[in-house]
Amino acid sequence: MVKAHASVLADQVEDFPRWYQDVLDKAQLADNGPVRGTMVIRPYAYGIWERMQAAVDGRIKAAGAENVYLPLFIPQSYLEREAEHVDGFSPELAVVTHAGGKELSEPVVVRPTSETIFGELMAKWVQSYRDLPLLLNQWANVVRWEMRPRTFLRTSEFLWQEGHTAHATREEAAAYARRIHLEVYRSFLEDVLAIPVLMGDKSPAERFAGAVNTMTCEAMMVDGKALQMATSHELGQNFAKAFGIGFTDSEGAVQDCWTTSWGSSTRMLGGLIMSHGDNTGLRLPPAIAPVQLVIVPVRDDGRVLAAAARLREELEEAGVRVKIDERLTTGFGRRVTEWELKGVPLRIEIGPRDLEQGVATLVRRDTGSKAPVTLSETSALIPGLLTEIQHAMFQEAQRRLTDHTVETTDPAEAKEAAQAGFARIRWDLLGEAGERTLNGSAITVRCLQTEDGGLPAPDARPEELFAVVGRSY
């Protein structure tokens, strides 16, 4: 058995940012684009993104929303309509001034979000209470110029989905945003990506501009820093008033709608890497892994590849995503290193001698454990093992989150604890003044939650809430 070369990557503890960059590179996940801040998503990472999209999209459709596609280009005047918006995005905008071989009479902005066009269209599409709820979502690229780009986490262009919905009542809008947050985002992040997420509301200072409430899913990376994985906003009637999204109710009176918006992006790829990766590379939870099991023949004597093909067939029938590494002119150790880098959950190593005895070696990527398996029993064994790995990876991440979250009772203690993970502190003991102080040390309030870690009720009082604070990406 050849051990993977740990030296391929920088050490996570010594230099986490460098480790992250090494994984992107060596696992062939991403390249930099020729324009600063842009990225090339390579086939292996894009395959993961396709699975993310499918899982999130399926959940969005199950919640009743339909997909649309809106234009990339937005007239500059649209972004001047809502003042808060311009302040939020202006330095991040990419502006098209020339097209069709001449200067445009009005410059056109490359969408930083499609919010303003959604606003325009929703105002047009909603007339009567019969048109409500209007539940829309879009998968698209957006552009926000980045001065300090980091692949997947902050790039000048990224891929995302943004949902926008309009409802007749505040209660209905609030319930729908909460449903999306729990049934789409939390479910996907925890059940598919095996990333435990803290549920909570953003503090007023961290809230999305124009929102009356922003719910967030906060995850803890291997280095103890937070990554915001998805957010869901209740926009009250603010957005509807700004865009004129009104409806005639069943009594004939005209009312403003109550709207929501919610989004997740290719940033989740960064979160996946930094939640589960180790010094040997990526570790993919089976539910998201494009390849769940790779068969690596040590060498072929004319029978090994044939046996591998039979095994693949059996495994595929059992619903497992399998690949055979047939690059026999490449050294076995090098091939093993590559699959470990790519985080394939299970590996079966098989050579002529194994085959004679009807066995092979089964290696788990999450634990590194190796054990002999009887070939004839393998396909019956694997699906259950994949489920076990999925569960074990979630548990491991959950333990890290728990072990590195300290309950504190004063801001100074919270600041100290936030150097190595998260701190929880009663919101009335921290307050907005305490939050500003922590911000000065690059520590932010990640979310406000109930004592037992749930989403706060709409009428929760400050003294019932707990702030989770930490450093973040």
Add this chain to the structure above:
Amino acid sequence: MVKAHASVLADQVEDFPRWYQDVLDKAQLADNGPVRGTMVIRPYAYGIWERMQAAVDGRIKAAGAENVYLPLFIPQSYLEREAEHVDGFSPELAVVTHAGGKELSEPVVVRPTSETIFGELMAKWVQSYRDLPLLLNQWANVVRWEMRPRTFLRTSEFLWQEGHTAHATREEAAAYARRIHLEVYRSFLEDVLAIPVLMGDKSPAERFAGAVNTMTCEAMMVDGKALQMATSHELGQNFAKAFGIGFTDSEGAVQDCWTTSWGSSTRMLGGLIMSHGDNTGLRLPPAIAPVQLVIVPVRDDGRVLAAAARLREELEEAGVRVKIDERLTTGFGRRVTEWELKGVPLRIEIGPRDLEQGVATLVRRDTGSKAPVTLSETSALIPGLLTEIQHAMFQEAQRRLTDHTVETTDPAEAKEAAQAGFARIRWDLLGEAGERTLNGSAITVRCLQTEDGGLPAPDARPEELFAVVGRSY
């Protein structure tokens, strides 16, 4: 039974362009975006596009290609590298001159295709014969500024897939391009969209800049005009030489690769509408229809909706995509008109009196035929009927194509025939001079094919080829 109001749409024969615009509008397929030439793809049309994407993507993956995502922005200098390219696109480019709040030192172009970035990356990713073939594809938005936009057919922004592959030999590249053309495009267009397509090569004048051969799928719309649905290019070694895509062969010698590219776009939505639509609206082939069967209760007496729900469950178990129109406060006739506009292949109308007798009325959108069905037998009947409709719609389009394609023996006759459809003429009787003459009357060579309508062999002589000429979108 209430008949749909034909007056909702302009008449196809009297004003086809107006009919097309009416369908986009009344069937709620698309809106114009706020920036001229851009479009909003509404949920119903986007649902069709999602099914198109899934079907094309599945075929692309079956052909071994992998998806990637490349940046939206391209440095302007990239487009100056290949002179032919600039000439082809320059007036169509949208140029970002400002970003991050200031003027960029080098303007950035919004991709009209990702070809140049593919070229750069392929040069980097291909080193050895072991890296070949490299089979890549991308789904993305692209921008080509349009002076005379028409939704789906020519828009300043559209969605497409572009495949780019690199091979060690000319034969392998040619075979792969042909495989994509037949197994991805023709198979999808004919088997899923029920649109018969003419197979052939583009004439040298119509060939993609830089290609040594361009294969096309040409369809005939209801008005007799041609729509190019997809193209596949053999680029010889031209593209590889321009971008330095070379490889070291197994003997250690450095060679240029042989590359291909191939694409299809949201233009196919326009083709779908114009291939099958009639004066009542869209007609969707069952294989692409987001809803294959709609149950329209005439009114409810407390039992009709319950019966509809039971029927839906049975049909869904039989694999049918079903919707119940529960908008009982909207008039029955209006609801029927809407489903006819949206082209749902089958409709079941059911009221209290029908239910007492255990029957309903089944209406086919393609033929308009109505027949009573016994409710208990319906779910067993529908899957076979959907297959029959799929086949019938293909046959109907095939008949139109055949009936409006005239075999001719001189260019004047071909010109005359091309007013109402296509004309075929021996390529050596037309020639490039004859082609230029036809171009003066807005008639183009749609493709060159063998006598029996196949793709020409690479070494086919001009006198073996037949030109198909026609007006086109």
